[in-house]
Amino acid sequence: AALPPALVRSIETFIVDIPLRRVHKLSRAVLTHQSYLIVRLTTADGIQGIGEATVPGGPWWSGESVEAMRALFLSHIAPLLEGRDIFSANAIMAEIDQVAYANAALKSAVETALLDAAARTLSIPMSGLFGGRIAEALPVLWVLATGELEADIAEAQEKLASRLHRRFKIKVGRGDPGDDARRAAETANAIGCPCSIDLNEAWSFADTALAQAILEGSGVDILEQPLPRADLPGLADLARRSSLAIMADESACSASDMVAIIRERAASYVSLKISKSGGPSRMLAIARMAQAAGINLFGGTALDSSIGTAANLQCCSTLPLAGGTELFMPLLLADDILEEPLIYRDFCVEVPSGAGLGVTIDEAKLRHYERK
Ligand code: MUC
Numbered sequence: 001a002a003l004p005p006a007l008v009r010s011i012e013t014f015i016v017d018i019p020l021r022r023v024h025k026l027s028r029a030v031l032t033h034q035s036y037l038i039v040r041l042t043t044a045d046g047i048q049g050i051g052e053a054t055v056p057g058g059p060w061w062s063g064e065s066v067e068a069m070r071a072l073f074l075s076h077i078a079p080l081l082e083g084r085d086i087f088s089a090n091a092i093m094a095e096i097d098q099v100a101y102a103n104a105a106l107k108s109a110v111e112t113a114l115l116d117a118a119a120r121t122l123s124i125p126m127s128g129l130f131g132g133r134i135a136e137a138l139p140v141l142w143v144l145a146t147g148e149l150e151a152d153i154a155e156a157q158e159k160l161a162s163r164l165h166r167r168f169k170i171k172v173g174r175g176d177p178g179d180d181a182r183r184a185a186e187t188a189n190a191i192g193c194p195c196s197i198d199l200n201e202a203w204s205f206a207d208t209a210l211a212q213a214i215l216e217g218s219g220v221d222i223l224e225q226p227l228p229r230a231d232l233p234g235l236a237d238l239a240r241r242s243s244l245a246i247m248a249d250e251s252a253c254s255a256s257d258m259v260a261i262i263r264e265r266a267a268s269y270v271s272l273k274i275s276k277s278g279g280p281s282r283m284l285a286i287a288r289m290a291q292a293a294g295i296n297l298f299g300g301t302a303l304d305s306s307i308g309t310a311a312n313l314q315c316c317s318t319l320p321l322a323g324g325t326e327l328f329m330p331l332l333l334a335d336d337i338l339e340e341p342l343i344y345r346d347f348c349v350e351v352p353s354g355a356g357l358g359v360t361i362d363e364a365k366l367r368h369y370e371r372k
């Protein structure tokens with residue numbers, strides 16, 4: 001007998017590797033491509049839901065990898081999804097937590113696929129499931145990560161001239177901390193735009209204090225995750241020492257992380273990402289905690305493709321962001337796997353207006369970039 005309409009009938013997974021337009025250098029990783037695990041559900045009446053699991057640059061960020069996520073998904077999680085009602089995401093996610101500890105990015109892909117299918121079934125954008133959007137386009141910064149002063153400045157000037165970005169994040173932490181801080185200050189001053197720097201946990205307290213003294217009064221106004229994720233007292237001390245704001249990224253993955261950050265007053269900005277938090281619902285819960293504590297909300301990226309970017313946009317558009325977003329990755333990828341790319345213009349990225357995520361995968365592109 002045919003299944004009732006909202007039940008999951010089939011599940012597919014794809015690992016895709018998409019090259020970057022240029023090398024992207026983070027403090028502990030050098031990227032030439034980014035890998036994604038895509039989960040696609042199809043309901044009995046043919047509605048599809050897609051979600052993407054992303055770990056930026058590989059396992060160094062959180063220990064997760066597309067390969068391990070796919071193995072865990074196929075053996076332990078897909079069986080929980082077969083035949084289930086797509087309108088019971090909360091119950092399904094709670095069951096998945098019983099079966100698998102951690103694995104936030106994979107859980108994010110699963111919840112996103114369920115919510116995408118549910119919203120498509122209702123013919124509303126996913127943002128409608130969270131009470132609706134408060135913005136149709138969100139400011140988007142560009143991430144400078146060539147590691148070279150001149151190349152970063154030239155890239156920023158080009159982005160500014162084409163009215164794509166007027167805020168930048170500079171990736172540092174590979175070289176001497178003083179040199180890196182001076183390079184960031186010089187970059188910000190040459191561009192004449194506000195900039196943040198992201199260390200991905202690379203600096204010690206002493207390194208950061210030195211950098212703060214150099215950056216004070218430069219165009220760099222936000223210091224993202226200078227210290228290891230567990231060092232909240234260190235972040236709180238740094239926040240008190242300088243006018244540069246501290247943004248928590250790796251320190252702020254879960255709701256309990258957020259409780260600790262609020263208690264310690266360890267950050268004044270939080271970078272929100274569905275992938276590190278285990279999906280849209282949990283990211284939104286963390287955002288509301290931060291909002292209640294007076295911490296500014298920023299729309300972060302795990303270097304998501306257009307699919308994960310669309311999912312983050314659907315969530316972030318429902319929040320009172322104070323720092324805009326860094327949902328820039330579709331422009332750094334050398335190709336897109338969507339039929340219609342996301343729209344970047346006037347220093348913003350538009351929130352897709354169609355049903356669900358509001359994006360459609362290009363099947364030929366998906367097959368082309370799928371790992372063989
Ligand atoms: C991170 O830690 O912020 C975001 C932008 C980028 O270049 O790397 C990521 C991950």
Ligand code: MG
Nearest residue numbers: 198224225249
């Ligand atoms: Mg970061």
